[in-house]
Amino acid sequence: MPRRSLSNSNPKRYLALKTVYDRKAVTPVASLPITAATATRFDLFYPIYKTHYLEVQSALAAQSNLTNQIKTAKQAASWIVSDMIDTLQNAVRRGKFDASVRGLYGLPVTTPLRPPIDTDQQILSWGEQVHDGETARIAAGGDPITFPSLAEVDAAVNAFKDLNLQQAAAKDTYDNAQETLQNDNIEADKLILKLWNEIEAAFDEGNKPNVRRRAREWGVVYVPNAGETPSPDDYSIMGTVTDAATGNPIAEVVVILTDTDVVEQTDAQGNYLIPVLPAGVYSLKIYKNGYALKDVSGVTVTEGAITTVNATLQAGAETGSVNGRVLRMGMGVSGTVSIDGYPISAITDGSGNYTLNDVPSGNQSLRAFANDNPANQQTQPVTVPPDGNVTVDFNF
Numbered sequence: 001m002p003r004r005s006l007s008n009s010n011p012k013r014y015l016a017l018k019t020v021y022d023r024k025a026v027t028p029v030a031s032l033p034i035t036a037a038t039a040t041r042f043d044l045f046y047p048i049y050k051t052h053y054l055e056v057q058s059a060l061a062a063q064s065n066l067t068n069q070i071k072t073a074k075q076a077a078s079w080i081v082s083d084m085i086d087t088l089q090n091a092v093r094r095g096k097f098d099a100s101v102r103g104l105y106g107l108p109v110t111t112p113l114r115p116p117i118d119t120d121q122q123i124l125s126w127g128e129q130v131h132d133g134e135t136a137r138i139a140a141g142g143d144p145i146t147f148p149s150l151a152e153v154d155a156a157v158n159a160f161k162d163l164n165l166q167q168a169a170a171k172d173t174y175d176n177a178q179e180t181l182q183n184d185n186i187e188a189d190k191l192i193l194k195l196w197n198e199i200e201a202a203f204d205e206g207n208k209p210n211v212r213r214r215a216r217e218w219g220v221v222y223v224p225n226a227g228e229t230p231s232p233d234d235y236s237i238m239g240t241v242t243d244a245a246t247g248n249p250i251a252e253v254v255v256i257l258t259d260t261d262v263v264e265q266t267d268a269q270g271n272y273l274i275p276v277l278p279a280g281v282y283s284l285k286i287y288k289n290g291y292a293l294k295d296v297s298g299v300t301v302t303e304g305a306i307t308t309v310n311a312t313l314q315a316g317a318e319t320g321s322v323n324g325r326v327l328r329m330g331m332g333v334s335g336t337v338s339i340d341g342y343p344i345s346a347i348t349d350g351s352g353n354y355t356l357n358d359v360p361s362g363n364q365s366l367r368a369f370a371n372d373n374p375a376n377q378q379t380q381p382v383t384v385p386p387d388g389n390v391t392v393d394f395n396f
Contacts (some may be wrong), residue, residue, distance in 0.1 A: 001139060001208065001214065001225070001228075002223060002224050002225070002228070002230075002231070003222065003223060003224075003225055003259065004137060004196065004222055004386075005079075005221045005222065005223045005304055006145055006187075006189070006192065006193065006390060007190040007192055007197075007220075007221070009252075010047035010053060010056065010181060011252075011265070011343070012221075012265070013049075013053075013088060013185060013188045013189070013192065014049070014053045015052070015110055015219065016192050016195075016221070016262060017042075017049060017050070017188065017191075017192065017219075018044050018046075018050070018219075018220045019218060019219030020034075020042060020046075020195055020218055020219050021042075021046050023217065023218050023219070024039070024239075026270070027358060028065065028153065030172070033199045033202030033203060034195055034198045034199065036309055038194055038195060038198055041191060041194075042191060042195065042358075044250045045100075045113050045188075045191060047185060047371075048184065049075070049181075049184050049187075049188055051347065051371075052177065052180050052181045052184055053181060053306070054336065054345060054346060054347040055177045055180075055181075055347060056174070056177045056178055056181050057172045057178045057345065057346065058347060058354075058355070059170065059174035059178075060068065060174055060176075060344065060345045060354070061346065061355065061357040061358070062170050062173070062355065062357075063167065063170040063171060063173075063174050063292075063357070063369075064319070064357055065355070065357050066163060066166055066167040067167065069163055070163045070164060073125065073156070073159050073160040073163050074120070074160055074343045076126065076156050076159075076160070077123050077156040077157050077159070077160040077286075078117050078118065078123050080148050080153050080156045080157075081117050081123060081126050081130055081153060081156075081157065082114060082128050083103065083147075083148050083288070084130050084134070084148055084150075084153050085107070085114050085115075085117075085126070085130065085147060086103060086114060086147070087147060088101070088107075088133075088145065089103070089112045089113075089114065089263050091145070091240045092112065093112060095185050095351055097142070097174055099128040101137055101142070104130075104133035104136045104137050105133030105134070105135075106133065117150060118259055120164065123157065123160060124157065124161060124366060126154065127154075127155075127156075127157030127160075128246045129155055130150075131150065131153065131154055133159075134150045135150070138150075138362060142232075144189045144334050150354060156188035163286075164371055166174075168181075180266070189219070195218075195219075196215070196219075199215050200215050200220065201216065203215055204213055205263075206242060207365070209233040209234060209276075210240075210334075211229075212234055212275075213234075213275065213276055216275045219359055220299060222234060222244065223267075223273070224273075224276075226274070230247075230273055230306060232276070232304050232305050232306050234273060234274065234275065235273045235274065235276060235300060235303045236274055236275065236277040236305075236306060237257075237273070237274035237277070237282070237284075237301065237306065237307050237308075237309055238254075238271070238272065238273050238274070238275050238306050238307075238308055238309075239261070239271070239272060239308055239309040239310045239311060240269070240271050240310050241253045241255075241266050241270045241271075241286060241310070241312070241313060242268045242270055242310075242311075242312050242316065243291075243310045243312070244312040244313060244314045245314075245315060248260075248270075249266070249268075249269050249270025249271070250266060250270050250288060250291070250313060251268045251269075251270060252266060252288065253265065253266040253270070253272070253282060253286060253287065253288045253291075253313070254282065254286070254288060254342075254343050255272045255274065255285075255343060256285040256286075256287065256342075257274060257277075257282055257283075257284060258282070258283040258284065258285055258341065260282075261387050262274060262275070262277075263343070277301050277339070278301075279299050279302050279303045280300075280301055281298060281299065281300050282300075282301060283295065283297040283298075283299065284296040284297075284299060284309060284380055285341055285342075286311045286313065287321075287342060287343075287360070288313065289317075289358045290312060290314055290316070290358075291316075291317050292312060292315075292316070292317040292318070292360075293360045294312075294313055294316045295312050296309055296311065300332045305381075317358075317360060318358055318360070318361040318386035318387070319357075319358045319359055319361060319384075319386070319387075320359055320361050320384040320385050320386060320387060320388045320389060320390065321355060321356060321357045321358075321384075321388075321389045322337075322339075322355070322356045322358060322359055322366060322382060322384060322389070322390055322391075322392055323355040323356070323389060323390075323391055324337075324351070324353075324354060324391045324392040324393040324394070325348070325351070325352040325353050325354070325394070326348050326354065326368050326370060326393075326394045326396070327352055327354045327393060327394065327395045327396070328370060328395070329393065329395075329396045330395070331352070331354065332350070332351040332352020333348070333352050333370050333372075333373055333396070334347065334350075334352075334370065334371045334372070335347070335352065335354070335367065335368055335369060335373075335394070336348075336349045336371060337354045337356060337366065337367070338366075338367050338368075338371055338373070339340075339359055339364050339365070339366060339367075339368075340379070341359070341364075341365070341368055342359075342364075342365070342367040344356055346358060347371070359384045360384065361384045361385060361386040362383065362384060363382075363384075364381075365379055365380075365381060365382070365383065366380045366381070366382045366392055367379045368380075368394040370381050370396050371395075373396075376396065378394050380394070
């Protein structure tokens with residue numbers, strides 16, 4: 001018999017609470033499987049947890065975006081500082097500059113070699129020495145090096161330095177958001193346990209598979225016990241997701257049953273289970289940041305059987321980003337923006353600005369709402385360019 005698996009990660013906690021929120025929104029009060037006191041407690045806590053959870057996701061996305069920018073800026077700065085030193089050394093070889101000028105740049109006077117300029121510290125240090133040396137040489141009456149120029153070197157090195165400072169600030173923002181959410185998790189774990197206890201009790205009429213089926217609709221998670229074969233009374237689809245290059249299982253892959261509210265994740269062994277479904281033909285989206293999206297269609301589910309759908313994911317997905325503003329009468333408001341069919345969302349900043357990173361390229365559907373009126377939602381189609389950005393605003 002499967003056992004309950006309480007949430008042990010932030011995404012799973014959020015999904016457990018969000019599922020209760022979504023079901024509660026369409027269920028008459030008299031039919032709720034939770035007590036009035038628990039419903040009130042949930043209504044007070046869920047908006048807070050959602051805000052803090054999405055703040056963590058936004059902060060992580062911002063940090064990830066800066067990491068990608070830094071990678072490009074680092075390479076550019078390394079190249080241009082190296083080019084400046086190479087130009088200087090070539091000028092010394094040709095007799096245009098006296099060898100003694102090497103000392104102005106912190107270079108050995110008798111050695112025409114370029115030092116390693118690979119690490120962050122080497123780039124910043126040699127960028128500064130190149131600046132000081134070129135400035136001193138020009139001040140002494142020397143002709144400026146023009147290919148590259150000092151202004152070009154300074155611009156590349158300063159851009160790299162500024163991005164590192166921004167990333168440090170972004171890391172602090174992420175760490176603070178994580179700490180806030182971690183404090184919320186104490187209440188989240190207590191509340192989820194109480195919700196699941198009441199939900200199971202409300203549906204318990206003696207038929208355990210039926211209890212689990214109805215409880216799953218409210219977000220209760222069940223997994224087989226160790227060594228236990230999954231039962232078709234509880235599951236309809238199962239599979240393993242692996243890396244196409246290495247063959248290794250991939251954990252925390254999101255498996256979405258298209259056109260339903262069912263979202264599952266793979267475990268540490270790359271395995272996933274989708275609860276029992278009505279017989280029919282289904283489609284899956286299998287997705288994780290850093291991998292190409294896998295669409296699987298024509299998955300046939302028959303009563304009393306489990307369909308196996310294994311998948312391999314290719315690393316190095318083509319993704320882009322979407323940014324914009326959520327507005328009301330032209331003014332930025334607090335809002336939430338997400339990509340339909342993906343666990344990708346962000347909340348706006350104080351001016352209504354949002355950014356969604358690692359969005360699979362191609363045609364997507366963008367959804368937004370103002371946080372003070374989540375029932376009023378807008379959707380817009382968007383074509384996300386590979387390694388590019390597109391801007392989409394919403395006005396309520």
